[in-house]
Amino acid sequence: MRNTLELGKSTEAGGVKAPETLAALAYQRLRQDIITGVFAPGQPLRLELLRQRYGLSFSPLREALNRLQTERLVASAALRGFSVAAVSTEEMWDATETRILIESEALRRSIEYGDDDWEARIVSTFHSLDLQARRMTNSETVSMEELSALEARHKDFHGALIAKCRSRRLIDLADQLYAETQRYRLPTLTGKTPATSRNIAGEHRQIMEAAFARNTDEAVALLTAHYRRTSESIERFMAEHMS
Amino acid sequence: MRNTLELGKSTEAGGVKAPETLAALAYQRLRQDIITGVFAPGQPLRLELLRQRYGLSFSPLREALNRLQTERLVASAALRGFSVAAVSTEEMWDATETRILIESEALRRSIEYGDDDWEARIVSTFHSLDLQARRMTNSETVSMEELSALEARHKDFHGALIAKCRSRRLIDLADQLYAETQRYRLPTLTGKTPATSRNIAGEHRQIMEAAFARNTDEAVALLTAHYRRTSESIERFMAEHMS
DNA sequence: AAAACTCTTTCTTTCGAAAATCAGACATGT
DNA sequence: ACATGTCTGATTTTCGAAAGAAAGAGTTTT
Numbered sequence: 001m002r003n004t005l006e007l008g009k010s011t012e013a014g015g016v017k018a019p020e021t022l023a024a025l026a027y028q029r030l031r032q033d034i035i036t037g038v039f040a041p042g043q044p045l046r047l048e049l050l051r052q053r054y055g056l057s058f059s060p061l062r063e064a065l066n067r068l069q070t071e072r073l074v075a076s077a078a079l080r081g082f083s084v085a086a087v088s089t090e091e092m093w094d095a096t097e098t099r100i101l102i103e104s105e106a107l108r109r110s111i112e113y114g115d116d117d118w119e120a121r122i123v124s125t126f127h128s129l130d131l132q133a134r135r136m137t138n139s140e141t142v143s144m145e146e147l148s149a150l151e152a153r154h155k156d157f158h159g160a161l162i163a164k165c166r167s168r169r170l171i172d173l174a175d176q177l178y179a180e181t182q183r184y185r186l187p188t189l190t191g192k193t194p195a196t197s198r199n200i201a202g203e204h205r206q207i208m209e210a211a212f213a214r215n216t217d218e219a220v221a222l223l224t225a226h227y228r229r230t231s232e233s234i235e236r237f238m239a240e241h242m243s
Numbered sequence: 244m245r246n247t248l249e250l251g252k253s254t255e256a257g258g259v260k261a262p263e264t265l266a267a268l269a270y271q272r273l274r275q276d277i278i279t280g281v282f283a284p285g286q287p288l289r290l291e292l293l294r295q296r297y298g299l300s301f302s303p304l305r306e307a308l309n310r311l312q313t314e315r316l317v318a319s320a321a322l323r324g325f326s327v328a329a330v331s332t333e334e335m336w337d338a339t340e341t342r343i344l345i346e347s348e349a350l351r352r353s354i355e356y357g358d359d360d361w362e363a364r365i366v367s368t369f370h371s372l373d374l375q376a377r378r379m380t381n382s383e384t385v386s387m388e389e390l391s392a393l394e395a396r397h398k399d400f401h402g403a404l405i406a407k408c409r410s411r412r413l414i415d416l417a418d419q420l421y422a423e424t425q426r427y428r429l430p431t432l433t434g435k436t437p438a439t440s441r442n443i444a445g446e447h448r449q450i451m452e453a454a455f456a457r458n459t460d461e462a463v464a465l466l467t468a469h470y471r472r473t474s475e476s477i478e479r480f481m482a483e484h485m486s
Numbered sequence: 487a488a489a490a491c492t493c494t495t496t497c498t499t500t501c502g503a504a505a506a507t508c509a510g511a512c513a514t515g516t
Numbered sequence: 517a518c519a520t521g522t523c524t525g526a527t528t529t530t531c532g533a534a535a536g537a538a539a540g541a542g543t544t545t546t
Contacts, residue, residue, distance in 0.1 A: 020321040020322065021321065021322065021498090021499070021500090022499080022500070023309075023499080023500090046526095046527075046528095047527075047528070047529095048526095048527080056500090056501095057500060057501050057502070058500095058501080058502085058528090058529085059302060059305070059499075059500055059501070060499085060500070060501095062302070062306060062528095062529085063305060063306060063309050066266075066306050066309050066310055067309055067310070067312075067313055069310075070310055070313045070314070071313070072412075078263040078264065078507095079263065079264065079506085079507055079508065079527090079528060079529075080507090080508070080509095080527085080528075081527065081528055081529095082528095094410050094411060094412050095412065097410070098410065098412045098413065098416075101344065101345075101348050102344075105344050167337050167340070167341065168337060169315075169337050169338065169341045170341065173341075173416075264528090264529065264530090265529080265530070266529080266530090289496095289497075289498095290497075290498070290499095291496095291497075299530090299531095300530060300531045300532070301498090301499085301500095301530095301531080301532085302529075302530055302531070303529080303530070303531095305498095305499085321537095322497090322498060322499075322536085322537055322538070323497085323498075323537090323538070323539095324497065324498055324499095325498095
């Protein structure tokens with residue numbers, strides 16, 4: 001009896017491609033479940049548990065876990081299996097500052113090489129993000145679906161900013177670091193829903209406008225401040241609420 | 244019958260740790276064989292072949308290949324297996340410029356935080372590298388062992404420069420990018436043995452001295468020029484010798 | 487001859503069981 | 517009581533076989 005490789009064919013929005021092997025499927029689902037906090041930081045990832053949860057065998061799970069390990073979302077001890085990577089302010093800051101380094105350079109190059117198409121995509125993703133954010137501030141209840149939709153739009157916007165940097169490596173690294181830092185912004189960790197404390201939309205707009213004005217240094221400074229503020233806010237929260 | 248996990252216990256020099264699982268062993272050996280050109284760029288990596296070559300089963304090999312894929316040393320098509328990542332001037336330059344970005348920042352921080360211990364290690368590794376290089380320029384024949392010894396010393400020196408940057412991520416990224424760029428410096432690709440065309444030792448010494456003088460901008464500029472010169476030289480060679 | 491189809495071969499991918507290892511409980515001796 | 521050693525159950529890691537997919541050869545059809 002075998003899982004007959006009938007995988008989701010829909011090429012969904014938000015940059016998620018249909019997996020072509022079970023290992024790729026395991027990677028996507030595990031990654032998502034770690035990023036969204038379904039599995040808590042530090043929690044052991046027992047193979048048997050995952051096998052049941054995803055209906056897969058050891059091999060594809062193991063491959064997925066190995067990939068996630070190199071992305072620092074999963075930790076593993078020699079013969080003691082895997083666990084969700086732990087969180088700490090040190091790790092958060094290292095991820096944040098590395099992300100700033102990568103995205104600053106990527107943004108510089110994108111501004112240099114960016115064309116009409118680039119601007120169009122930024123405007124479009126900014127608008128989608130803004131719309132989703134407004135929709136959520138108006139309603140009292142925030143569903144899980146809306147939260148992940150907001151997250152997807154947010155990711156799209158930041159992706160659009162650096163899309164024209166002409167470096168596969170910078171884009172992939174930004175992607176990785178986005179996933180790492182996303183874990184720290186989770187309501188399960190910070191207790192509050194995003195977009196409440198600061199004027200996030202305003203910061204995004206400022207970055208966009210500086211980029212369009214080809215004001216490179218200004219755009220980079222704004223982006224840097226944007227990321228540092230977020231991490232500082234999380235650091236404050238963690239200091240208060242965790243012993 | 245099973246491979247009884249009796250792994251090399253010796254903690255060898257050059258930053259190679261004894262593997263604790265067969266998957267880790269497979270990773271190390273495969274990585275080395277790809278970096279040193281035992282497997283040519285673009286060459287398919289058939290599982291059966293690897294199984295025989297390393298005396299391992301599919302599972303550990305597959306895990307190793309997956310890890311190497313995220314490091315861009317191995318490429319894989321959906322259901323068509325793995326192959327050694329192809330080489331191209333575009334990829335080389337992307338790797339080079341990304342490396343410059345990472346190591347420049349890492350060097351800046353290392354200079355800021357570096358202590359006596361840091362300087363000592365740089366002096367020591369520079370000396371070892373210099374010694375090995377002199378040994379090789381004097382003798383006519385260059386053995387494979389000497390070449391890999393030189394490579395190890397070279398890696399140690401560049402590692403020592405950025406060792407005190409206080410960022411796991413920057414160090415690991417530098418490591419990865421070192422491996423990527425190393426493939427382009429291979430005699431099998433460039434035709435010539437290293438350290439012949441330029442005054443490599445002199446460039447290294449300049450970087451070291453600028454770092455010790457806490458002349459940050461100068462050190463970074465020298466390091467950048469060092470890497471760009473190498474890639475330019477390889478690019479010239481490739482343009483001449485490959486159609 | 488070109489296109490479409492089937493068959494065969496080759497290879498990857500997945501599975502589930504077997505082996506190896508670890509962690510903790512229990513017992514033994516000092 | 518405190519080490520020290522052994523056993524046991526849980527878990528990871530590895531293996532080899534089986535299933536599935538792709539590429540190419542040969543065959544038939546248009």
